[in-house]
Amino acid sequence: MKKTLYIFIFISCITPYLTLAQEAKKEEISKVLNDYFFLERENIHAHFDKDVFLTDEKVWFKGYLYHRKTGKPFYSCINIFANLIDDSGKVLDSQLLYGNMGTFSGSFQLQPDMPTGRYYVQFYTNWMNNFSEDESFVKEIRVINKNAPSLLNAPNYSQINIALHPEGGKLIAGVANSIGINVTDCNNRPVTVLEEAYLIDSQGTVLKTVAINDKGFGKFDYVPETGKVNTLKVKVNGTEHSQPLPYPQLTGIALEVNSFAMPGKTIVKVRTAKTDKNNNSLFLVAHKDEKSVIFDVKFDSGKNEEVLVINNTDLFEGLNTIRILDGNLNELANRVFYIYPKTNSNNINLSYTKDAQGNIELSGDVYAPNMNLSISMLPSNTLTVNEESDIYNSLLLAPYLYSSQGIAARNYLSDANRRNQYELDLFLMGKSSKYKWANIKSNPPSSTYTFDIGLALKGKINQNIPGSGKYKLRVSSLSGQLDEIVEIDNNNEFYLDHLILADSTKLDFILLKGDEKKEVKLYPQIFNNKRTYNKSYKPVASLCTDTNTAVAGQFPELPDYLAPTNATMLQEVKIEADPTRLKYKTAFGNSQLRPYKITETDSRSFFYITDLIRYHGFDVTINGGSVSITGRSVRTINGQKTTPMIYIDNIIVMDYDILFMMQTSDVDEFYVNQHATVPSVDNREGIIKIYMKKNISSKAKTKSPTSFMVAEGFSIIDTFKNSQYLSTTTKGFENFGIIGWEPIIATDEKGHFKVSMPYSQQDSVKVLIEGIGPDGRIISQVKTISLN
Template sequence: MNIKNTLFLSIFFLFSNLSFSQAELNQNKEKISNAFTEFFKMDRENIHLHTNKTTYLSTDEIWFKGYILEKKSRKPYVATSNVYITLIDGTGEKIKTHLFYAENSVFDGSIKLDENTQTGTYYLQVYTNYMNNFMEDESSIYEINIINPTDGKMPANTNSKNFSVVNTEFFPESTVFLEGTSNTVGIKITDCNGNGISIKDGEIKDAQGITVTNFTTNELGYGKFDILQTKNEVYKAVFLIETKSIEKALPLPTANGITFSVNNYTFENKTTLKVKTNANSLNEYKNSPLTLVIQQNDNTSFVDFSFKENAPEQLLVIPGTDFSEGINTLYLIDKNAKKIAERIIFKPSKTNAAIDLKILKKQNDSIFISGKSALAMGSISVSVLPNDSKSLSDQKNIYTSFLFDNQLNDKAPKGNYFLSNFSKRKHYELDTYLICQKSKYSWQAMMSAPPQKKFDFDNGLTFKGTINKPLEDKKSFKVQLSSIAAGLNEFSEINDKNEFYFKNILVSDSATVHFSLLDKKERKSEIKLFAQILNNNRPFIKPFKVAKTECPTEINNSTDDTNYSFPKIANTVRLDSITIAGKVKKTPLANERRHNNSMSKGYKITEADSSRDLLQFIAANGYDVSIQGTSVIIIGRRATSFLGTRSPAIYIDDAPVMDFSQLLGYSLNSVDEIYINKNGYGGGMDAANGIIRVYSKKGTGGARKIKINSQSFTVKNGFQNNKNYINPKYTSYSDEGFKNFGNIHWEPYVESDENGLFTFAIPNYYQKTVKIVIEGIGTNGDLISEIKTIAVP
């Protein structure tokens, strides 16, 4: 073979190998992209809970607002409706679970505490049934303290440093601690409660006791250091806690592998990455294709490179456009898509300007406040507390929930430490913290185990029933589900098994609904059935793990200290109304003792009323009545329920009226008494818009005129009914108890306009300064979270 042919074949094989290698890389990239797309194909809900404070008395009510985002889009997620909140004690025992209705990506509500609740640490876990589809825990956890003023105890102060146990952990950058090259190592030093310990003069010593480098840690306990030309020996960290010397050995370096260091905080819109190997590994990896995978959810980008002869380091400069805003995970993989190393970094997003608050005016007993935020057309929640309140600790805010906790394996530090007044220095500290963190999503799982849909995406409640009598022609019948109070009038067919289903039903807990059997001509016949709700008690299947403390149990058994005075609440009885009248002899009411009628206003119908009909009477006594053809609509003049209509519950001789059209032409001539309870006291959830009870004169057959063949069903574990926030009736707004644990106001729904302007009002409790906690989200996913102190003139 001549030289010309030999040269031709050499070039041919060289380009063939390069083409084959590039083809393999492209196949790997396509495989990885497809795997990530499949893994994150299903929507993942992330929920943040803004509570009105973090420490409660056992006589308190926990008030909150929930914000829902979809993980991939990071936009408000309007599809979610069924949200569960479980109250869990310090041992992990579930105390109670409530179901809340979310609409347009938000929800609000409250949880009433049992006055006998013991002092201690508790948790609120927020989840949906759909979250059970994922191997990762997508629920949200919020730690709160509850104090029972009568048990003589206070929660242990876990925020104060306790050096009885000191924990030291090491985190090699990219998870690889490699001998024969330089290594960056993150360090975390905490006390027995997990509080960070700040170290100013730490040393790293080699096996001979020689100091090779120094380190410091910040107030959260995080720091990092470099070891140049790492040897195969045991290094140790040495530092002082007060006067005690602490030593902790590092793990042994590994003999083979690749490590890398990242810097994305020095240069704007540019990330530098130094990839390093040692002499032992260079022969294995030289000229072999390697890929850096940059991943956030289903977003990926790739950087290809390889080690050259005698060059164990590679410097990569990556443009900022290759990263998504927020948490990004970097995976270094070989040509077989095997993970070699990984690292988490944070790409900053735009920083929202601080919220500006000012007092507009005082009027009567209210203070009106205006605000300017970065949220155009945003949904905002506001908590107002005394300035020196002990009820508010460094709570997890909306930034922590949606930027860190939904991506990291461990929960981020509370509060807004990293993002408040964000700067290059803060970015450096955040990057140091992220060296010590892992992604919630493992490479192996994303590449091989996409989630399978096994749990439903609940939207409302599903009723299932079985009719307990034979029906010859099932197609000739249907079942009606109705409730005037809940605004329900739904119909279902009957299947071959005598079963019927109603889906996507919104109804409050403890409400009563009615089932009726209708034939082809809409006539109701007697019905006997068994009914149940299929999806009102969805457990979260992943075990709840309480963070263990290594500290000795500390409970302050004294409440005599004025620092722990509690607010005093007046013992009051709420009266519906007080009527003062002259001494006029009234005709006694015969049905006043029936069905809480004593809480209603009773009317004895006289001959003077006989020319009127029932609808006219109802319209004259506080309700709006409209007639459209044969349809009758009756609504109260104030909204009191978050579900259903504003219609009252109406009974004729204690039989529920499910169709108001049956009241057309109903003359008062046959009526003996009418009771109107506008507040619905004593009537449960069904009576949120009031109760009207009509009793017929004896012998008129009034009740039989509208008798309805139906079977009632009381909803258990339905949606919690929303309530307006009501402050306890404090006896004093100036004593230490109120300043420590009192509430001033909670406003879950404040809306900003297109310019980010909003207003709200708080009661005037004559405080010189107040603390205001504001959180919110915009329609585009922008977030705000800030604690402001303002002076009250």
């Protein structure tokens, strides 16, 4: 009796210390995750007009920038780099792209001598260099040279891969294991398995039949025995293939996670090997980035299974990772799974009419205001679309996985029905987290690389300046919308940053001393326009036998062109029959603004553009060369006035001082809404858009300035120009042609949009729609519309 009492007293005394130790470990785990994911992370998705191109075509794209921590567009991301890469990893072309309010757009021109094959476009930022994981976005495209086509879409059966994925990472002997299956061809593309798979023993006895879906995914439960290795057999394309199961481990943890069987709950089963005596006290960590919940896992005496039922409200919408850690915070098992949001319906209603010119006017409702969309229209039987590449995959799955290839995520994430949840989970069983626990625990990233916002200009004046400190440097560019006066330091150096300058912009420099102007000799340099990515994409060399070489009559018909494909198209050449016609009225975001065509009367009444802005309801203050513009109403709690968002030729104005002395006579069109809502990270209300005349004559100067041409600035955005097809009714056009591409579309306050596309005499068309809203809502749908 006394012995029992002593034991009871001992346990009673030690329990609080054990509890405190457990809580300290949990705090340590939470801190490790917070430290590792402390820095902001940006993700990128690019919507391409199509996925298969002919040489000499342009590759058009619209990019979306996503802020991981907020789940919303990344408005402050400005500098985005894009590389076009061939299948050997060689960079063929590079661009600096301008991020504007969470999006960017551009194009790559393909060359006629490019060989048929797979190519890749990698998008990244300099900030991404801070992380050990690859946070860039890579898009695979296929290019066809008509002189050497190849059947790039056909499955390659020269090798069939049967991947077996024990849930949790290891196959544990003597306990029930859940094992995922993934069957792919030699290029790791999904293949269809028409029959069930079979688990057989060494004598050929069928132990279990396993259902495989049309994407090659399946799963089964299995209790492996030490010393016995069974085999899984699958029949693909009439041929049987087999894969032995891995040898079971004598120690470790087997996991089974189910987030869809019980509404609102996630069931986690943790099983430890019967021979393992070291797993008496474990931690289950469920996290998404730095957000985490941590549970104790303790096995009852004589048992080797613990079941935890977790409310989904305690987890995190999107992709979660479960990790089982021991008392020393070593990882024993992990698993990724998905928690669907409560509201998940993002269906698009789409209809069409034909206008007087025969064009197709698409009318759509996405039931979400101010969404930023892009649309591609192709023949309904096109061979140019890979539906696995969508914004759901890029922003919700791929950021957390080593590879998200093999699934059209829009088909599963846009509708949270039970079947979709089950099939998505089959896919995730075969995927592992991109974030290794060893890195998280011991190697948190640091902000070594900068978050670039525009370009930087630095230079040194190579002449003696009398009366040092009295001179300043004026840097101006009419086309670059720049007019800045900068200080010159004691080393005759100057610095100017946050510049938005297009490629080949001319900068003018002149010394100022009061009203005196003086020519200057200097050596300027541009920074932030070239950034090497330390994880440049390296395609995996294919070891597959080429079974898809085209022979005469086997390759799909190609389209015929009206004009030579290497003809140079003039950019934005317009003949205006009516000089008063508003050219930019239908441009992105202008539908909610009042438009004005600047007349001679306007130029006389409002000599400077700041006068016109003041007339339209804003307070404008000019002090020296500094310009301040605010709204006339107070919209903030602390009494501060709001400031408007101002654009010049669709480039956001970072500093209002550029408007100083800008003459209204140089402006072509003016758009304004004093009370327009602005999706931004700072205090903004009101939008002003200024479009400059294209033939502004240079103002006379007392002294000629020194000029400098900006090389490799932000890429100039071309207007989409389709290929000149000989006919749009041929099989070749149906296979590889494109009808229209519109990268800049905005929904109104009711979620409605309209867009016009040319009529191509097709009976039906395929419409690809993608986009994101200011609240982070994502849209990605493929619609087929009959035009009969």
